[in-house]
Amino acid sequence: MSTDTSTAPAPAAAPAGPPPAALAARLTGLAARWSLVVLLVAFAVVFSLLRPGQFDTAQNAQTIAYSQSVIVVVALSALVSATVGEIDISIGAVMTTSGVATAWAFGRGWPPVAAVGLGLGCGLVIGAVNALLIVRARINSFIATLAMTTLLTGLALLLTDGLTLYKGVPQGFNDLVAVTVAGVPLMVVYTAVLALALAYLLMRTPVGRRMKAAGSGRAAAELIGVRTARYVSAALVLGSVIAAFGGVLGTARLQAAGPGGGDAVMLSSIAAVFLGAVVSRRGHLNVGGTVLAVLTLGVGITGLTMLGAPAWVPDVFNGLALVAALLISRAGKAATA
């Protein structure tokens, strides 16, 4: 024991509970985690008050869920690649290309299974090429998928000649997503099933754990024994197939497919993935938060549109929401660090 302590340490007055600073920090963290839910409820209440009989109807809720489903699917695709630490910006173009390919196949008289197969197959092939570029050739994912986006945009123009393809897409194909079961369109059912399956994969299975590890620290995960190249590739391919599925759903919904629109969906999808991290205590990416973020943004924009907001408003709204989310999640992280 040391006795020669010329500076006597003052005994600390042990506080009974957490000190006020820590309490404030915990409240900030809590507020950040619930901010999306609060925002969603606030939107619902405000728009219902401003547009009674129009916004607050079951019909409108159904419409929002139906129209947001494709974005939810593409956002889930972005979530898978973001989980392994890569940003795949080609998901919007994959969605468009797959949707167009499906419509093109119908136009040539392919049977529905083959048409859908072609659409999903596009996702598979594109995902595999992305994985080769990113994992094998070690090109930065942002740059590699930017190149892929440009390439696919050109291909979609080639397939469509710049027009919307609708010939030969049967009504029955639309029924596959539009028919409601107990008031819920099948499209929403598919999306929900996909979300649950992904949540299970990412949170409960060894595959999901290894993907998360590869995204959290590639070198360390590799040294701990995770074959990271395998899991990063798998995530890029899976993400691309999911984006393609979103494209097929979109074609079914519209009974047609055009060569544009992918960029906007890609931007809101990636925004939603990072917005969704706010609901996690440690700021981790997650399925629930991603879905919640898409819905919150969707409700906000639907409401603003009903109020007669001009065309520039949705983009500005999306951008501001993302910046706000990033700020909130930083504040939340700083508070819990």
Next chain:
Amino acid sequence: MAAALTGPPALRVRGLGKTFGRNRVLSGLSFEVRAGAVTALLGENGSGKSTLVKILAGVHAPDPGDARVEAAGTPVALPLTPDRAHAAGLRFLHQDLGLVPELTVADNLALADRSGRSGLAPTRRRDERRRAAELLAPFDVAADPGAHVADLPVSERSMVAVARTFGDVPPGRPPVVFLDEPTAALAADDVARLFAAIRRLCARGAAVVLISHRLEEVLEIADHVLVLRDGRLVADRPAAGLTTATLVEDMTGRRVEPGRAAPAGGGDAAGGVPALSVRGLRGTRLRGVDLDLRAGEVLGLTGLVGCGRSELARIVGGAQRPRGGSVEVGGTAVRLRSPADAIARGIVGVPQDRHAHGVLLDLSVRENLTLGDLRPVTRRGAIGRAAERAEARALIEEFDIRPPDPEAALRTLSGGNQQKVALARAVRLEPRVLVLDEPSQGIDIGAREGIGRVVRRLRDAGVAVLLATSDLDELMDLADRVVVLDRGRVHATLRPADAGRDDLFHAVTLSGRAA
């Protein structure tokens, strides 16, 4: 340098406290740092050293209250910010020295200049070179200001970094320089040069605060010693007359026996097929190395910086491909394309750079512990939460990981506890060969002892351990045999139990001079 201790206090701290959540990490800290002297700041990991330094650097805010900080008699506004700390003359030098290797010496010195010139004002290369030369002159730096830092030897780099702390201090007001583990990456002669630079700093009136785990070095250079334990100051005394034993006692609050390893029962007496052999191994540094490692043996691997010991550890662990030669496990040549391949062969490594390679900072302790092999906790395709938590709890207890919370984010653990996690997850894989690369770097004595216990227990259980380290005490303590590498070749093999520390020291230092 006792006379220097009567000078004015360069830094005075009164009543400083810090609480993280419910956790009080510093309480009522009061001390002074004298100009012209080296004050050592000691304490085990988790004692609050880093927190104290981070508060002074403006990274963390101290608890609100009546804490006071004065620099050279002038009160400093709390909480400190990096700019306020800089303005008050506080300078912080981390292990990595904070130099940009791609830039020249002069550029690096100019980078640190916060003297308020507009960031858009044109830089005049000649002026910068002249200023750099002026700064470097008192420190006996041979390097030309126009040389790129990447081309300098490590010792020159540390000189440049030390000189930089004088960069833009007001005339007549020398800085208070905090050196955090400055010798961790240095070979013995470089340490001597760094210490010479530190003495020059003091001679020019700077106050130096040295944070180090190497107690012999501390006693060599420090004038005064501050020891923290559990966030309190437990010793504040002149260094003269102190021994490492008293310092260790202060740091741990108990007597520590330097547990000397019992002479090896195994060693090369054991014969039979080695658990691991390398033959003619070549890499970027290695130039043909042969080694045999037997079950139940700890084989130390050492040598000066650049000798290739880390590279050998990486190759054996599957993290790097050799340029030639072979690795044999149980007598069969194997190709190790990845760490996962090595693990499949029973070779598990704990890498050197803990933060970048050893652990996943954003994941929980539980996730880190089980990631290497998830099969035992997987039930019908899904990770069984209860099973996983139970395994994590058992490992936390076995390896004394603190806090004992499987859900704690790894980032929040101290360095020593992070290393325990890295070791625990490796041992969980039940290796036949365990490869440890600098396992005790930057961790405290308690954690070090814990790692030593684990290594001995594994050896007694028949595991072959390859211990790559530059720490001679660690080798004396743990290794049955030591292989000294010199520039990619085996220079000497000796048994610490017969040879003793001095011979080992000579083998290592002479290796640098061998033709």
